[in-house]
Amino acid sequence: MIQRLAADRALVAELECRMLDLERSLAELRKDKELVQERLDSYTYPVLNLPNEITALIFVNFLPSYPVPPPFQGPLSPLHLTQICRKWRDIALACPTLWRAIKLPRAHGVAAPQIMELADRWLSRSGCGALSIGIDGSSSPAPETLALKYRARWEFVRLYHEHDCRQDFRTLQGPMPLLRDLDVSSYRAFVLTRDDAPLLRAVRIRRGTPLTGLVMPWVQLTWLKVDGIEIQECVPILxxxxxxxxxxxxxxxxxxxxxxxxxxxxxxxxxxxxxxxxxxxxxxxxxxxxxxxxxxxxxxxxxxxxxxxxxxxxxxxxxxxxxxxxxxxxxxxxxxxxxxxxxxxxxxxxxxxxxxxx
Incomplete structure (x- = not known):
């Protein structure tokens, strides 16, 4: 029994020595880690040293050329630029050009209010400049209602209903002082006068839009495309x-x-x-x-x-x-x-x- 106790005391002493050696090694490793971390923390990536104006210009060229809208979500969306780092987020949010074109997403189900709120924040970041807006047919009036909020700044507009959507786009009734390009497919005819759209120059009317009763400032147009027109309708328009x-x-x-x-x-x-x-x-x-x-x-x-x-x-x-x-x-x-x-x-x-x- 006495011999066993003596052996255990010797083992404890040996283990303490080994622990001290490991603690010294661990302390050295912690010190080495701190030195490496200091070097990493002191390094600034060259892209983060660019002037904000240059970074913003890179962001703008990262997107499709205006007036083509970027994806609403995903790696090619300007929203993605706000999720990389704080500096990039601040630059993106302060650059109205990034947010001047949008294809409003469909709004269905319980997620519709959140989607429209996100789209509204997107457009609010565009400042006071002209906008490019696209709406694909939806059974919900939410996208059209949101677009109407910014109608005074429309420059390029695409309003398109699908075969299963009886959308008549009442947003086309009213003043659009900056509108230059209109691409529309509507279930009903609409009235758009020269006073409503004094800068309008290009129009595409897609199949399914009734031309009887359609009023457009034809004389000021320089570009026109009509899909599916009756010959009797063609003559007075031309x-x-x-x-x-x-x-x-x-x-x-x-x-x-x-x-x-x-x-x-x-x-x-x-x-x-x-x-x-x-x-x-x-x-x-x-x-x-x-x-x-x-x-x-x-x-x-x-x-x-x-x-x-x-x-x-x-x-x-x-x-x-x-x-x-x-x-x-x-x-x-x-x-x-x-x-x-x-x-x-x-x-x-x-x-x-x-x-x-x-």
Whole structure:
């Protein structure tokens, strides 16, 4: 028994010595750690030494070019820049340019109020400058209501309803003094006067928007695209839109014969008529476009004698085409191509073969 006690006392003494050695080693490791941590803390990443103005400019170029809106959430959203570090957050929140474009998210369910509150904070950071806003159709009026709050600052606007959304976008009724570009699909016609949008120059009207009853300051537009327009609706619009420089039309099929008056567009340079139906031929024959330079059209829309149709347009208008793009489901014979070159000797002729099923 006495011998065992003596052995335990010796073991305790040995363990104490080993513990002291480990504590000394641990103390040395702590000291080394402190030295390394001091070096790390003293290091400043070069990107954090940039002037705030340069960092803000990098942030702006990180986003899609205005007026294209960035994603509302995710790594490509300006919200992501506020979550990297405190300095970047302060810079991002103080840069109105980062927040001037937004595609308002859909608002559904219990999360809708929080989403709209986040979107409202986004827009409030944009200062007093012009805005680019997009709304896709939603059964909730929340996105439209929020957009309406900033209507006086709209510059580029996309209002689009889907097939299952009977949205009529009443936000288009009223003053929009900065509005320059409007892309709209609405269930109902609306009234937008020159006094409402004195700077409006570009309009795209998507399929499904009724043109009967639609009031627009056509005369001040320089760019117009209409998807799915009746030929009877086409004439009065083009007669008023005399300052157009670019126009694209998709005309719906029409069985009844219609005689069109001449349509004078003295400044039109680019024309796209991408519908393979006879109404396109009627519109083409009615146009007087002396400054037309670029024409895109489906081959079938030129009628039975396509080269003669083109020659009539060139002769009637006195225009000098620089680019003729023809969409066709079949190859055009070399003889026909040469005939086109004879009609438009200064034009580059591009043949784009499309799917026959289209």
């Amino acid at each position: 007669q008023q839109a005399s300052n157009l420089t670019s126009c694209g039309l998709r005309i719906r099929r029409l069985e009844n014969p219609v005689v069109l008056p001449d349509i004078h567009l003295p400044f039109l340079k680019t024309l796209r008529l991408l519908t393979p139906h006879k109404p396109v031929l009627k519109v083409l024959n009615a146009l007087v476009v002396p400054k037309l330079r670029h024409l895109s059209i489906e081959h079938r829309a030129l009628g039975t004698w396509p080269v003669d149709t083109l020659a009539a347009l060139v002769s009637k208008s006195g225009c000098r085409l620089q680019l003729l793009r023809i969409y066709t489901a079949v190859q055009i014979p070399e003889g026909s191509l040469q005939a086109y070159r004879n009609v438009c000797p200064s034009a580059q002729i591009v043949i784009s073969v499309i799917d026959k099923r289209q």
